[in-house]
Amino acid sequence: MLKLNEINVEKEGYELKFLGKNYSKFQSGLETETVIVPDIEHNSKEENINSENMYIVGDNLDALKHLLKSYSNKIKCIYIDPPYNTGSDGFVYNDNFSFTSEILSEKMGIDEEEAKKIIELRGKSNHSAWLTFMYSRIELARDLLTDDGVIFISIDDNEQANLKLMCDEIFGEENFIALLPTIMNLKGNQDEFGFAGTHEYxxxxxxxxxxxxxxxxxxxxxxxxxxxxxxxxxxxQGAGLVSTGTNSPRELRPNLWFPILIKEDKIVLPNIEIIKNLYNPLTKEFNDVFLKKYIEEQQKEGITVLLPYVKEREASWRWSYKKILLETDELILQKNKDKYTIYKKQRPSLSDLPSKKPKSIFYKPEYSSGNGTSELEKILEKERIFSNPKPFELLYDFFKIAIKQDSVVLDFFSGSATTAHAVMELNKEDNGNRKYIMVQLPEEIKEDKVAYKEGYRTIDEIGRERIKRVGEKIKEENPNVDYGFKLFRLKEVEQNMIDKIIEFDPEAPTLLVKDYIEAFKYENTTGKDTILTTWLNEDGYGLIVKSKKVKLINYEIDVYNNSAYIIEQGITSEDIIKLMEMIEDNNLSINRIVIYPYSIPFNIIHELKNNIKQLHVDVELIERY
Structure with missing residues (x-):
């Protein structure tokens, strides 16, 4: 039947399919067209200047692409609370689709009709739109995790089935850990049909x-x-000392078959010579006659003799003679009427204090969604500022389970910044050095909302205010905690600037214009700071490193690690000669010089190239346009 209908079964298989899947993968491979703008004024404040926490304002897809340059395989834990696509949570797919269906068709190798349907996903909130939005972000997030990293994702019934299939595909089914029904409302939501909903996942x-x-x-x-x-x-009290497994019979474990004596309600072992007489390893025979005589002698002395039996069946001890001898104080002797039983002491497994493995149904009264709301209202001293913030205690417990004292946590749907709050609280309690990276789209707040009337214009402002207020409180309780954060914004380069960059001819004898640097100036951040921050991150040094200023003759270059950066105008031939001398004399240990050709005359670039060739050390010149 299949052959008659020309159905190719070889192309069929178990997989997640949706309109936009190939586009989402294509999107994750595109370079971001944004630059990283540090907020110099904020980052220079006393509480922030040495902070290693980060808050990034911008589209999280762009943020993930930037973070991969420096933080690939460095994030221990990711927590996200993405849009649930409920139809009332405001989610719509909002890609800007900077190319036409013809260009998209050509770039992706798909027919134009499919490309057109993908573009039509814009503004939609169906399953395909949500999956297209999420797939690229989860795919990039995976690459940020350390090899022992873990991700927690909150979701509800609208997309949980699709999210499971997507994560199985990206992480692999073998890396699934749990789907935790998370009780948020024990009384139940009476507005739901048929059943009063108590949980999400x-x-x-x-x-x-x-x-x-x-x-x-x-x-x-x-x-x-x-x-x-x-x-x-x-x-x-832990497990009994008698082994009950399939390998427990004394024939299989003869060295673990021996008597234990009970004298005056205490555990005592026979002399080692007695033990040696019980079993002959050459003949593999037990000397039961000797054992019987030995037991009778002990009983005459009022001593109880225990042998490992399971329901009258010969078994063996879990511990060896030597281990029992050395760790008798790790055993519990229990007497019930005239019968003695020996148990092992169960110690806390992961620390000195007792703890318990979390249950798969995740519940505490503190996890309620109402708690999250009241917590934020208390911190911001105003009601109804943010809808449905995640309760602090929930994320606190996730991180307690998942991360150590020096781990990095990422949340790229930061919202009200509960993640940052939980990380700081954990550090406060154990003097930890955990760091967070928050990412939040500067989503505009509607004018009829309470938050707008209180002066907040975008969602990220609410989250950052929470971090500041929590940080101030934590500073009073434990000043050793990193309670500040570095602030960065992702900005798109204006199209006319992109056109200028594309049309730029470094060999043309045109005068240099300030626009090539000034175009990257945003508010209190110079264009040079924007370019340098973006480049340092691109080169794998991260967002929070500080470059060193190195004076040549009349020009300063920025140096970090093995790289020197020449961005601003004004470098001269004398400065180039001085730079070469410093490298040659080992006064400057670098092997890369990164230049911004828009700021440097062609003859100076040519001179720099020639001088580098004469050096006795290898130095790479990188021109970034």
Whole structure:
């Protein structure tokens, strides 16, 4: 039947398909056309100047592309709370589609009709639009994670099935960790049809599950009563000392078959010579006659003899003779009527304090969505500033499970900045050095909203204000915590500037114009600072590094690590000669010189190239247009 209908089954397979999938992949491979603008005034403030936390204002797709230049494989944990595509959350796919269907068709190798349908996704909020929006972002985010990294994604029923398929495809089904029903409203939402909704979901995926380790959560005070305390710390009754596994019969583990004596309600071992007489390793025979006689002798002395049995079946001990001898204090002897049983002491597995493995149904009263709202209202001292912020306690527990004291956390749907709040609180409690990177689109707030009337114009302003207020409080409680943050904005280069850059001829004898640097000036940030910040990140040095000023004759260059940057106008032949001398004399240890040709006359560039060829060390000249 298949052959008659000319159906090619070889092309069919289990996969996630949606309109826009190939475009989303294509999009993730495109270079961003934005530049990184540091907020010099903000970043120079006392609380921010040495901070390693970052807040990026801009489209998160562009932000992820910039971050990959310097932070690939460096993010331990990602948490995101993306749009749920409920139909009322305001989500629409909003790509600017800077090319026509003809160009898109040519670039992607698809027919023009499909390209046209992809472009028509703009402004839509259907499943394909949401998946097209999310796929490229999750794909890029994966590459930012460390090999032992983990991502948490909040979602509800509208897209959770699609998100599962997408994450299985990007991370691999083998790296799925959990789908946590997360109880946000225990009373239930009475507006929902049929059932009063109590929860949403949290997906947890590892980059490589084999490398991932997760911590446990602290137990509640009442649960602490289940634990005992000795000189070594907390413990409770663990597994019995008798092995119950399929490999437990004494024939399979003869070295673990021996008597344990109970004298005056204490565990004592027989002399080692007695143990040696119980089993002959050459003949592989047990000396049961000797054992029986030994037991009778001990019983005459009022000593109880225990042997490893499971329901009258011969078994073996879990511990060796030597281990029991050395760690007798790690055993619990329990007596029930005239029968003795030995148990191991169970110690806390991950720290000195008792903890517990989180359950797959994630619930605490503090996780309620109402808690998230009241927390933010308390911090900002105003009601209804932000809709449905994630509760602080929920993210606090996620990070407690997922990250160590020096990890980096990324949230590229930052919203009200609950992630930053949770990271700072964790650091406050254990003097940790965790860092956060927040990314938020400067989404405009409508004039009829309370937030607008309170002076907030974009969503990122709300998040940044929360971080500042929480930081001030944390500073009072633990001044050792990094409570500041560096602020950056992503800006698109104006089209007329792009046209000038494309048309620029470095060999033409035209006069240099300031526009090539000044075009990148934004508010209090110079064009040079914008270019330098973007380049340092592009070269893998990150967003928060500080370059060193190196004086030549009359010109200063910026140096970081093994790279020197020449961006501004004014460098002369004398400066070039001085630069070569410093490199040759090892007064300047660099192997890359990155120049901005729009600022440097052609003859100076030519002179620089010739001088570099004469050096006794290898130095690469990089021209960035």
């Amino acid at each position: 949290t997906f947890v995926y590892a980059k490589n599950k084999e490398f991932l380790t997760l911590s446990e959560l602290d137990i509640e005070e009442e649960e602490l009563l289940e634990w005992n305390l000795d000189e070594k710390g907390y413990y409770k």
